[in-house]
Amino acid sequence: MPRIGVIIVAGGSGVRMGSPIPKQFLPLQGKPLLVRTVERLLSILPAARMVIALPKEEIGRWTGIMTEYGLQGTHTLCNGGSTRFESVKNALSTIGPCDIIAVHDGVRPFVSAGLVQRVIDTASLHGTAIPCIAPDDSFRQLTPDGGSAPIDRSMLRAVQTPQAFSAELLHHAYQTPYDPRFTDDASVVEYSEGWPVTLCEGDPANIKITTPFHMALAEALLNSEHGNKI
Numbered sequence: 001m002p003r004i005g006v007i008i009v010a011g012g013s014g015v016r017m018g019s020p021i022p023k024q025f026l027p028l029q030g031k032p033l034l035v036r037t038v039e040r041l042l043s044i045l046p047a048a049r050m051v052i053a054l055p056k057e058e059i060g061r062w063t064g065i066m067t068e069y070g071l072q073g074t075h076t077l078c079n080g081g082s083t084r085f086e087s088v089k090n091a092l093s094t095i096g097p098c099d100i101i102a103v104h105d106g107v108r109p110f111v112s113a114g115l116v117q118r119v120i121d122t123a124s125l126h127g128t129a130i131p132c133i134a135p136d137d138s139f140r141q142l143t144p145d146g147g148s149a150p151i152d153r154s155m156l157r158a159v160q161t162p163q164a165f166s167a168e169l170l171h172h173a174y175q176t177p178y179d180p181r182f183t184d185d186a187s188v189v190e191y192s193e194g195w196p197v198t199l200c201e202g203d204p205a206n207i208k209i210t211t212p213f214h215m216a217l218a219e220a221l222l223n224s225e226h227g228n229k230i
Contacts, residue, residue, distance in 0.1 A: 132157035135157070
C-alpha cells in the first residue's frame with residue numbers, strides 16, 4: 001500500500017463570495033467548509049499525512065475551529081503563499097515521506113471515496129492523475145478581431161481536484177521557479193518536467209465553492225447526501 005500524503009490548499013478569500021470572511025471558513029449548514037473538506041478526506045484516507053496551507057493571518061482562526069471540531073493532531077499546518085504555487089511548495093517542505101501526494105482545494109467538500117481511489121490508483125500506475133469532467137455547455141473562443149469562434153466541446157474537459165502525483169515527481173517539479181502560466185499542479189509538472197499528465201474520470205458533484213450560487217448548490221447537495229427532501 002503506497003504511503004499517501006494530502007495537501008489541502010485553503011488560501012482563498014471571500015471576494016467572489018461577497019463575504020468579509022474567507023470562503024473556506026463560511027458555514028455550510030453550521031459547519032465551516034474547510035472542516036467539511038478535512039473531515040471528508042480523513043474518513044476516506046485516515047492514515048494519510050495531511051498538510052493544510054493557510055494564510056498566515058488565518059492560522060489563529062483555524063486553530064480555534066479545529067479545537068472546536070476535535071481535529072487536533074489530524075494534520076499539520078503551513079503558511080500559504082501569495083500564489084497557489086507558493087502554498088503547495090510550502091506544504092511539500094512539511095509533508096514528510098510519501099509515495100503519492102494528492103493536492104486538493106479546501107473548498108471542495110463533496111469529494112467522494114470513489115474519486116479519491118481513482119486518482120490514487122491512476123497516479124500509482126502513471127505517476128500523475130488529473131480528475132476531469134466533460135462540459136455540458138457550448139463554448140466560443142474570442143478572436144483578436146473582437147469576434148468569436150465555436151469550440152468543439154467534445155475536446156474539452158473541466159479539471160478538478162484532488163490531483164495526485166508521484167511524490168518524487170511533484171517534489172522535483174516544484175523546484176522550478178514560479179511562472180504565471182501555472183494554474184494548477186498539473187501545469188507545474190507539465191512545464192517543469194515535460195511529463196505528460198494522465199486524465200481520469202472526475203465527479204460532477206465535486207464542486208468548488210466560490211460564489212453564493214455554489215453555496216446554494218452545496219446546500220442542496222448536502223441535503224441530498226443526508227436523504228432530505230430538497
